[in-house]
Amino acid sequence: MLTGRKIPEIEEPFIKRQKFIANKGNITKVKTPWYVKLGAKVLPLSIRKRIGDAMTPDPFKETYDYLLRTKKYRTMFDYFEKTWTNGVPSYGRNVSNQEVKEAMYAAVKGNLRPLLEYAFRMYERDRKALFEALEGDYELVFWYTPFLDEISHFLIRKKLKLMNVYFDINKLVRKVSDRLEENDVLYIISDHGMEPIPGDPRGGDHSDHGFFSSNTGEVIEKPQELFDIVVRKRKLKE
Numbered sequence: 001m002l003t004g005r006k007i008p009e010i011e012e013p014f015i016k017r018q019k020f021i022a023n024k025g026n027i028t029k030v031k032t033p034w035y036v037k038l039g040a041k042v043l044p045l046s047i048r049k050r051i052g053d054a055m056t057p058d059p060f061k062e063t064y065d066y067l068l069r070t071k072k073y074r075t076m077f078d079y080f081e082k083t084w085t086n087g088v089p090s091y092g093r094n095v096s097n098q099e100v101k102e103a104m105y106a107a108v109k110g111n112l113r114p115l116l117e118y119a120f121r122m123y124e125r126d127r128k129a130l131f132e133a134l135e136g137d138y139e140l141v142f143w144y145t146p147f148l149d150e151i152s153h154f155l156i157r158k159k160l161k162l163m164n165v166y167f168d169i170n171k172l173v174r175k176v177s178d179r180l181e182e183n184d185v186l187y188i189i190s191d192h193g194m195e196p197i198p199g200d201p202r203g204g205d206h207s208d209h210g211f212f213s214s215n216t217g218e219v220i221e222k223p224q225e226l227f228d229i230v231v232r233k234r235k236l237k238e
Helices: 008-020 034-042 045-055 059-063 066-070 098-108 113-134 147-155 159-179 225-236
Strands: 083-085 140-142 187-189 193-196 204-207 212-214
Touching (some): 098 113, 113 140, 113 147, 113 159
16 A cells, blocks of 8 residues: 555565464465465464464564665655654554454453453544644645454454444544545545454454545555555645
8 A cells, every 4th residue: 555566575474474374264365385274174273373473473573664664665655745644554553562462362262352442442542643643734644543453353243333333433534524625635445354254263354355435536446556546646736
């Protein structure tokens, strides 16, 4: 999204990790080695994750600031003088810290409370930061939240609870829209969707469909295309 391309250095650690924790029913399109497939049949997911920890580094920790650290790829932020973000994966935000890992583990075991408390707390913090940023003199505001991703894995089969969450997000969008000036552009985008997965201990996993909306009528087919339309609009102003 930030660069308009897929970046092998960021994708490869996740692919390597996924090979070692391959789980039947997971939709992630990774070619799994035969010995990992065999392990998936005889070893529980918790054991496979431990093997993954021993064999591969934490991909989130390895890549959370890759774009900022290396400056190898030009991001959409580089086309503007005044930008703000509350952190995006690979651009300064690690969405897999120890607290959320422990909360996810508890949720897999059936205790959703720690995860919900964590997700809502971080969501409130990020939402507050967003409205403070909207009061600033920025050319580009890129707000990110892992909120829906974190909880939808476990609420995907709890339709009423998940619907209430989406209603709250919808209210947030309305509040943001009300603060926009006449020529401001608003894009809302997800990198993927969520769907129920039989056998997944969480209840659901990422789908290959996402969401995009704009107040300009523009549409995109892939998340990477957001980069193109943002940069194109910036160049039109020059």
